[in-house]
Each structure stands twice: as C-alpha cells, then as structure tokens.
Amino acid sequence: MASDQRGKAETLALRRQFIGSSCRLFFPGDPVKIIRGQGQYLYDEQGAEYLDCINNVAHVGHCHPLVVQAAHEQNQVLNTNSRYLHDHIVDYARKLSETLPEPLCVFYFLNSGSEANDLALRLARQYTGHQDVVVLDHAYHGHLSSLIDISPYKFRNLDGQKEWVHVAPLPDTYRGLYREDHPNPTEAYASDVERVINSARERGRKMAALFVESLPSVGGQIIPPKGYFPRVAEHIRRAGGVFVADEIQVGFGRVGEHFWAFQLQGEDFVPDIVTMGKPIGNGHPLACVATTQAVARAFEATGVEYFNTFGGSPVSCAVGLAVLEVLEKEQLQAHAAHVGSTLMGLLEQQKGKHPIIGDVRGAGLFIGVDLIKDEATRKPATEEANYLVSRMKENYILLSTDGPGQNILKFKPPMCFSFEDAHQVVAVLDAVLTEMEAILRSCATLRAKPQPALQESCL
Incomplete structure (x- = not known):
C-alpha cells in the first residue's frame, strides 16, 4: 500500500514496530502525519493545512521549486563524490565566502551540523595543540559522541561531564545570573567565562576552543548581550584557544539584520571557525565548516587526508547555490527583519494582556516567548506551555517548546513566513x-x- 493511502494509526503502529523509541515524534500523544509541504505550510493525510512555525530546516520554504529543480537537474547529469574536479563546489565556496568576513575563506563540506561541529573540534585541537573545550550551560552541538561530550543539554542525562569540558553560565538576561537590571551583563557573563578558563588552567588544563551557539536555541531562544562574543573571544584566545560560532540553527539571514547571527555582536567580530547546517540545504543533507587559512594549514600539516563521501557533491552544491539564489532573489533576509519585527510587536502586545507571558525576545524570525507561573519567581510554566502547544496544533498551527524548563515557545518558521501568518498565529x-x-x-x-x-478541565 502506498504510504499516502495508509491510515495514520497503521503508520504509527509500523513506526512503533520498526523505529527506535528514542526517535521521538512531535506531539507524541496525537502525532501529525505529514505527507506534503509547500512554502510555510504542511499538509496531513486528510489534506488539512498546518502553518509551520518551527521548521528552520526548510529555510526558504518547503519544497521550494528552484531548490527542487536544482537538485533534480543535477541528479540527471552527475552525482558523485568531491574528489573529482567540478565547478559547483568552487562556485558554492566562493559564493559563501562573499557572505562572511574576509578571514573566513577556507571551506569544508559535510552532510550534517553534527559532522560540522565534530570537524570544528578536530580543527581547533590540531591548530592549538590543546584538548579542552569551554561550552555554555544547556548547549547542544550535535548527536555524535564527540558532541554529546560538549553538550550539557545531553551529557547531564548520560555519562556526565568529562574532565576536558568546562561549562560557563548561559548569558541569559531574563532568568540567568545577571538579568536585565544588571549594570553590565556583558562584562559579568564574560568574566564568568574568564573564571572558568582560569580555574581550568590552574589545574593544568589547556584550552582548544570555546564553542558557542550564536543564538542558543535549546537553551531557551537566548539573545546574548551585545559585545559578549568579542569579550569571551579575547579570553579564550589569550588562553591559546579559538572561538567557534555554531550557526547551525540561526544562520543564512534568519536574524534579519545580518546574514550571520554572530554579526549581531558587532560587525568587526570574526570567529575563528563557523559551522553551518540545517537551513544551508533547505532539507537536503548539507553542512559546512568555514575557517581561516591559518587553521586550515595546521589541519593539513598532519598529512592526514580529509575526505567526506557525500560532502560537497555536485547535487549538494547545486542545492546550496539554489538556496543562496532564493535568499537573494526573494530578499528573505530583509523579509525576516520586517516580519520578525511585526511578530515581536504583536507578541509584546500579548505580554501586556496575558500575565503568563514573562518575556518576548528574538531577532528576525528567531523568537522566544517565555511562559511563567508568576512574575516574582519567573518559575517556568512547563505544563501550561505543553498544553498551549497542543491546543495550537488543534488549531492547525505547529509550535514547539525549548529551554531547560521546556516553557519557551520557539518561533523559527520558514523564511517565507508572512505578515498575514504573523497576525494569524498571534490571534x-x-x-x-x-x-x-x-x-x-x-x-x-x-x-x-x-x-x-471541573476536574477533567484542569491542566
């Protein structure tokens, strides 16, 4: 039987039979069976249309015709590994380089964000000759073993913290150590990173890298205070390490004001390594690491070849080029700025109306709504957030939660998300x-x- 003719219950039964239970579904109590996507919409087996507010993978829209066409046309001609000379990979690298600060001019192509961060870790260690890594609390950098080790979001529930991993506080100015009333949260949070580094060095540890999500997502849709990156970069570089900006969730114009989220920290700030994934291929398995000539030369000095079977294939690079073309042609970065500003404004109005909304924060089409039990304690409204997401789904709007308390409504829709969509969601x-x-x-x-x-109506 064709999958689009199979009932949802049968599909769910087959999934439970053959797919690992740790591979969880959205809305586990009543999962949605999605069989088609277009733009910012997803469609179930009954033809019902859902507004997708969370899919930052389909960056320029589900099944964008230009991206689909680019993959199809190249698939008809050639798809092989990147060890043959081909124009697409060099054209794509050159096009990407035009979006980045000039020092970031060497590229490695891979299949996923996890692979990109794993390679960034290797590059950092080879360049510095050191082992240790500083990360922010609640960070998530990928599902490979090497990345679980540097992801507090994961390792706190598994084997715990390795001796070579050092955790600094998340620079959250709403519910973190230094809040909106602090006279200088930038310096306060940066000083904490310096203390973590110095404490580790006193124990004989040597720093390879500081890994930072440019806008921490799993941590709760966090917007670090401006100037934080330049200050912590000074601290890690002084300790002999490099700064790695993880743009896997938020790159490619999502923040509106800039193409890369790390640029929100100041246009002169340049990371040593940038990792990309998710939106880079609009759903096609594509990822990238961009770095400097100095870091790349140190990696090459090992004499060990770097080879990725599918990374940088003609089809992958054709897709990547098409995504960049759509971003430019449809002016989606500017669109994200304008629509995101409207959505933030509408959500701020709701904050004034509904006390459960404690904070609205974001940049472009990366927005978090922090739900609280009460204003005084800012206790996470976890149960209420889960109920809200379920009810929104019943109204054909797909949302999700994040943050340590799973109480942050996250908005990361496809970039074609419209003004009308913003008004609909908020209504x-x-x-x-x-x-x-x-x-x-x-x-x-x-x-x-x-x-x-009344018993059954209670949350």
Whole structure:
C-alpha cells in the first residue's frame, strides 16, 4: 500500500514496530502525519493545512521549486563524490565566502551540523595543540559522541561531564545570573567565562576552543548581550584557544539584520571557525565548516587526508547555490527583519494582556516567548506551555517548546513566513491563552472548593 493511502494509526503502529523509541515524534500523544509541504505550510493525510512555525530546516520554504529543480537537474547529469574536479563546489565556496568576513575563506563540506561541529573540534585541537573545550550551560552541538561530550543539554542525562569540558553560565538576561537590571551583563557573563578558563588552567588544563551557539536555541531562544562574543573571544584566545560560532540553527539571514547571527555582536567580530547546517540545504543533507587559512594549514600539516563521501557533491552544491539564489532573489533576509519585527510587536502586545507571558525576545524570525507561573519567581510554566502547544496544533498551527524548563515557545518558521501568518498565529495564541486562563481560574476554584465536574478541565 502506498504510504499516502495508509491510515495514520497503521503508520504509527509500523513506526512503533520498526523505529527506535528514542526517535521521538512531535506531539507524541496525537502525532501529525505529514505527507506534503509547500512554502510555510504542511499538509496531513486528510489534506488539512498546518502553518509551520518551527521548521528552520526548510529555510526558504518547503519544497521550494528552484531548490527542487536544482537538485533534480543535477541528479540527471552527475552525482558523485568531491574528489573529482567540478565547478559547483568552487562556485558554492566562493559564493559563501562573499557572505562572511574576509578571514573566513577556507571551506569544508559535510552532510550534517553534527559532522560540522565534530570537524570544528578536530580543527581547533590540531591548530592549538590543546584538548579542552569551554561550552555554555544547556548547549547542544550535535548527536555524535564527540558532541554529546560538549553538550550539557545531553551529557547531564548520560555519562556526565568529562574532565576536558568546562561549562560557563548561559548569558541569559531574563532568568540567568545577571538579568536585565544588571549594570553590565556583558562584562559579568564574560568574566564568568574568564573564571572558568582560569580555574581550568590552574589545574593544568589547556584550552582548544570555546564553542558557542550564536543564538542558543535549546537553551531557551537566548539573545546574548551585545559585545559578549568579542569579550569571551579575547579570553579564550589569550588562553591559546579559538572561538567557534555554531550557526547551525540561526544562520543564512534568519536574524534579519545580518546574514550571520554572530554579526549581531558587532560587525568587526570574526570567529575563528563557523559551522553551518540545517537551513544551508533547505532539507537536503548539507553542512559546512568555514575557517581561516591559518587553521586550515595546521589541519593539513598532519598529512592526514580529509575526505567526506557525500560532502560537497555536485547535487549538494547545486542545492546550496539554489538556496543562496532564493535568499537573494526573494530578499528573505530583509523579509525576516520586517516580519520578525511585526511578530515581536504583536507578541509584546500579548505580554501586556496575558500575565503568563514573562518575556518576548528574538531577532528576525528567531523568537522566544517565555511562559511563567508568576512574575516574582519567573518559575517556568512547563505544563501550561505543553498544553498551549497542543491546543495550537488543534488549531492547525505547529509550535514547539525549548529551554531547560521546556516553557519557551520557539518561533523559527520558514523564511517565507508572512505578515498575514504573523497576525494569524498571534490571534490564535490570544484565543488559546484566554481559554487557558479561564481553565486555570476554574482549577483554582476546584482546589478551593472541589467540584468533580471541573476536574477533567484542569491542566
């Protein structure tokens, strides 16, 4: 039976039979079966249309015709590994270089963001001759063993922290150590990184790299205070290490104001290594590491060849070029700035209306809405966030949560997300929050004076 003719229940049963249970679905209580996508929309087996607010992989839109055409046409001619001379890989590298600061001029192509960060770790260690890595708390850099080790989001639930990994506080000015009322959160958070480095060095450890997501996503859609990157880069470089900017979630114009999120920290700031994935190929398995000549030369000095079977293939590079073409032709970076500003403004209005919204933060089409139990403690409203996401899905809007408390609504839609979409999402969000507040009032009444008829309506 063709998959689009199979009922959702049968598909779910087959998945449970053959797919590892750790490969989790969105909306596990009532998963959505998606069989088609177009632009910012996804369609289920019944033809219902869902507005996708979270898919930053389909960067320029699901099944964008130019990207699909580029892959199809190149697939008909040649798809082989990158050890043959071919124009696409050099054209693509040159085009990417035009988006980056001049020192970042050497490229390695791979298949996934995890592979990119793994290679960045190798490059850093070879260049510095050191082993140790500094990361931010709650960071996630990939699913390879080497990256689980530098991802507190993962290793805290597994084997724990390795002796060569050093964790600095997440620069969260809403619920972190230094908040919006601090006179200089940039310097305070940067000084914490310096202390972590100095403490490690006192124990004889030597720094290879500081890995930072340019905008921490799993950590809760965090916007680091401006100037933080240049300051922590000074500290890691003084210790003999390099600065790695992980752009896998947020690169390629998503932040609107700039093409790369690290540029929000100041146009003069240049990382030593930048990693890319997810949006780079609009769903095609493509990733990249960009670095300096000095770092690349040190890597080459080992005499060990770097080879990636599928990285930089003619089809992958054709897709990458097409994504860049669409971004430019449809002016999606500017679009992200304008639509994102509108969405942020509408969400700020909701913050004034609904006390559960503690904070709205973001840049371009990377936005987080922090849901709280109460304003004084800022306790994460985890259950309420899960309920809200479920109700939004019932209204054909796909959202998800992130953050240590799983209470941050995250908005990372395809870049073609429109002004109309922004208004639609916020209108539904307002209605669901209003409904939810009524339920919470009923629950408060139930706790004060038990009424069995209300029991099932409580969150």
